[in-house]
Amino acid sequence: MTTSHDREEEALAHVMGEVPRGALALAALTVGLLFLIWFLIYALVFLPRGMVS
């Protein structure tokens, strides 16, 4: 016989299975955007500014 407590535990386990996936997607998106902006500045601003040593 399932009690309301059991159902809450089940719902919690379901949510805890979803949350890390969302966190990972958010982290990947933000870090990916940061890396893309870094690369655009490197390729379109830094390299064309020419040699220096």
Next chain:
Amino acid sequence: MPATEEGILRSELRWAIVAVGMVSVVMLAVIYAGLVHHINPPSNLETIDPNTLHLTGEFTETNLGTQVTADGQVTSRLVATQFAFQPQCIVVPTNRPVVLRFATPDVIHGILVTGTNVNTMVVPGYVSQVETVFTKTGDLLMPCHEFCGLGHSEMLATVRVVPESEFKPDSNGRASCDIR
């Protein structure tokens, strides 16, 4: 992705691989810039006495500005002081290696030439040297980028980049913004 110990460990491992991959790409980009485009941090180590640099040696007033030596090397010498560069304007040709040399008798300054990768500190007791090739003509602003006192924001010079055909040093190999 289950929130088990094993699942967490697996996602952390994957994230670590992503992080190592990104650092590797950045390191490869730095090496590529250094080897292919010759973009390296200026690393000249040369000392000079800041008390006498205006009296004797290469940074005396008559020796400042742009000079072309017999072997064709273009060298510009500037003194950074509170709160001006001496000279206020230097002229250099396009598409030729140019050596910029800086010294200061007072406090720490810094220079950058806008639109280029030229960027260095100018520290009392040391000669700062940057080698570069200017590819575009025009008047480039060269401000002091290290706070050096109350007049810091007024401290700037001009790097006048002219086509090589217009770069005409005099018989002593000297070129200035007035006569080019």
